[in-house]
Amino acid sequence: MSDTAIVLISGGMDSSVLLHHVARDGGFAVIHALSFHYGQRHAIELERAAVQAYAAGVHSHRVIDLEFMGPLLQAGSTLIAGGADVPDLTDLDEEALRQPPTYVPNRNMMLLSMAAAYAEAQGAADVYYGAQAQDEYGYWDCTTDFLAAINAVLALNRKQPVTIHAPFVNKSKAEIVTEGTRLGVDFANTWTCYRGDTGSGDTPVACGTCPSCVERRQAFNKAGITDPLAYAR
Numbered sequence: 001m002s003d004t005a006i007v008l009i010s011g012g013m014d015s016s017v018l019l020h021h022v023a024r025d026g027g028f029a030v031i032h033a034l035s036f037h038y039g040q041r042h043a044i045e046l047e048r049a050a051v052q053a054y055a056a057g058v059h060s061h062r063v064i065d066l067e068f069m070g071p072l073l074q075a076g077s078t079l080i081a082g083g084a085d086v087p088d089l090t091d092l093d094e095e096a097l098r099q100p101p102t103y104v105p106n107r108n109m110m111l112l113s114m115a116a117a118y119a120e121a122q123g124a125a126d127v128y129y130g131a132q133a134q135d136e137y138g139y140w141d142c143t144t145d146f147l148a149a150i151n152a153v154l155a156l157n158r159k160q161p162v163t164i165h166a167p168f169v170n171k172s173k174a175e176i177v178t179e180g181t182r183l184g185v186d187f188a189n190t191w192t193c194y195r196g197d198t199g200s201g202d203t204p205v206a207c208g209t210c211p212s213c214v215e216r217r218q219a220f221n222k223a224g225i226t227d228p229l230a231y232a233r
Contacts (some may be wrong), residue, residue: 003029004124006115009052009061010035011045013216014168015130016052016190017180021167022128023056024183032122033061036111038104039070041081044204045191055186064114077104079194086194089137089211097137100211102194108141109150116154116162124162131166132176137211144169173219181225188228192216198232208233 005028009015023031033053035046046063053061074083078101092100108129115127131142140146147166154162168176180187191204194212199205206213208231220227 002123002125004032004119004122005030005126005128006032006034006119006122006124007058008035008111008115008127008129009033009049010130011047011049011052011191012130012212013180013187013190013192013219014132014173014176016048016187017176017183017185018128018130018168019052019056019058020183020185021179023058026128028126030124031056031058032118032124033058034111034115034118035061035063036066036114037063038066038107038111039074039080039082040104041079041083041086042191042194042196043081044197048189048191051186051189055189069110073105073107078102079104086207086210088209089214090209092137092211099140100137102211103139106141108139108146112150112164116164119162120157120160123160125160126163126165128165128167130168132168133170133172134215137215142166142169172222173215174222177219177223177225181223190229192229199230203230205230205232207231 005022005026007019007022009019035049070080074080078084078086119127151164192212193206194210195207197204198207206229
């Protein structure tokens with residue numbers, strides 16, 4: 001086992017808890033955090049990623065500029081700036097919940113491939129990302145099947161195999177909130193809203209009705225913990 005790990009952090013709730021979990025309990029001497037600016041309309045999350053990386057005491061935090069992906073993917077995702085509007089969760093029918101319009105085509109495969117390449121260059125054998133068992137909707141690239149498949153591909157490496165880990169892949173968001181509370185994660189400095197800041201003052205305001213906001217609010221309610229974010233609705 002290498003003493004170095006790579007952790008993907010978006011600045012959202014799940015990846016922030018993951019970063020603190022790996023930093024506290026992973027047993028690694030060196031942790032490199034990676035964030036990606038891929039044209040997401042909620043780029044405010046990258047500011048929160050920097051706060052969490054500092055709080056976790058990582059060795060380095062890099063924000064990789066992938067804005068060129070925006071024009072390539074905006075027709076296929078409402079999460080990309082310039083794409084269609086982000087829907088409310090209540091607007092999604094059963095079929096849409098299987099793979100909602102907020103899904104970004106092949107995002108996790110691309111980001112994890114880059115993270116694996118970075119890990120190999122750093123002599124690291126372990127990459128972590130914050131896939132979790134969504135309560136309301138799902139993405140195929142956050143599943144145990146995806147995790148097993150991408151690791152099977154990476155295992156073909158003849159010299160420096162890298163393993164992708166998703167410790168929360170079978171955990172609900174409520175369980176992640178509980179774990180983050182145990183770790184002392186500052187949830188006020190995480191961002192979840194897919195629409196980005198919907199306020200007009202100094203304090204960022206989440207919309208409260210997009211799929212991600214609804215799932216976050218439900219998670220805090222189920223965990224019996226107060227969500228410190230401000231919501232418009």
